[in-house]
Amino acid sequence: MEQLTDLKAILHSKRANIYYLEKCRVMQKDGRVLYLTEAKDEQLYWNIPIANTTVVLLGTGTSITQAAVRMLASAGVLIGFSGGGGTPLLAASEIEWLKPQSEYRPTEYVQGWLSFWFDEAKRLQVAKHFQHLRINYLQSVWSKDKDLKNEGFFIDDEDVTRSFSGYPEKVERASNVTELLLIEAQLTKNLYKAAVNRTQQKDFVRNYDNTDNANLFLNHGNYLAYGLAASTLWVLGIPHGFAVMHGKTRRGALVFDVADLIKDALILPWAFICAKEKTTEQEFRQQILQKFTDHKALDFMFDSVKQVSLQGGAI
Incomplete structure (x- = not known):
C-alpha cells in the first residue's frame, strides 16, 4: 500500500479529479479505492486514483465502506453526500462533508x-x-x-x-x-x-x-x-x-x-x-x-x- 506521504504528493490545488457517483458501492480492495457498478449480467469495478482526487461526491443509491473512507481520508480527499445529480436531496439542506481529521493540518x-x-x-x-x-x-x-x-x-x-x-x-x-x-x-x-x-x-x-x-x-x-x-x-x-x-x-x-x-x-x-x-x-x-x-x-x-x-x- 502507498505510504501516507505518497498519497499527499499531489497538492490539492493541482489535483485533476472530482468524482460524482451514484448507484454504486465504494470500497477498498487490494490497497486501492474502487467503486462497483452492477450491470445486467456482470459486476464492474472502477479505480479511483485517490492521490490525484480532490472530491468524491456520493449521490443516490450509493454506499461506502469504512476501509474506503479510511483510505480516502489518508489521501486528504473530501467526501460529500448529496441527492441526485449532485444537488441536495432535501430542499434547503446543505451537502454534508466528511472531512479527514489530522492534528497536523496548517494553522x-x-x-x-x-x-x-x-x-x-x-x-x-x-x-x-x-x-x-x-x-x-x-x-x-x-x-x-x-x-x-x-x-x-x-x-x-x-x-x-x-x-x-x-x-x-x-x-x-x-x-x-x-x-x-x-x-x-x-x-x-x-x-x-x-x-x-x-x-x-x-x-x-x-x-x-x-x-x-x-x-x-x-x-x-x-x-x-x-x-x-x-x-x-x-x-x-x-x-x-x-x-x-x-x-x-x-x-x-x-x-x-x-x-x-x-x-x-x-x-x-x-x-x-x-x-x-x-x-x-x-x-x-x-x-x-x-x-x-x-x-x-x-x-x-x-x-x-x-x-x-x-x-x-x-x-
Missing part, C-alpha cells in the same frame, strides 16, 4: 483569517476584494476561452461591457455587505440576460426549484463549485462559518463566498449553452469539470484565499 491560514474577521470594516474590505477578483477572473476566462467565443460569448460585446460598467466603483462605494450583495445580484442578473440572448432561452426565470434544464444545470454546476470551495477551505484549515459576504448565520457561508469567485465565469454561461444544446446532465458535468481544469479554477480559489489569509485582510 497559519485560519489564524490569518481570524486576525481580520472580527473587525467589520476589514471583513467588508475583504468582501469587496473578492468581488474584484471575481470580475477579473471572469474577464480573463471569457477573453481567452475559444469555446465560449464560438457560442457568442465575447467579453467586449456591448451588453457584457455594459454589465461591468462602473462595477468596481460601485463595489468600493458600498458601505455594508447588504449593499454589496445587491450590487452583486444586479451584475449576475445582467449576465443571465446576456446568456439568455445568446442561447435563445427566452422563458428563463432563475428559480432553484424549476425543472427546466438551465435552472437544473445552474444548480448542478453551483454544487460542483461548492465542492471546490469546500475542499480549498478544508485544506487551508479555515472553518466554513467565517464568511465575509453570505451572512453569519449560515454554517457553510464561506463556501458560498469562495465558490462565487468562479460561478459567473464558468457555471453561468455553460449552463445556458448546455440547456440550448439539450445535453444530458452527465455531459454538462463533464463540460464543467473540464473547464475547471482548463481555467485552473481550484488554483485560483487557493491563491485568492491564501492571499487574503496571509495578508490578514490588509488588501
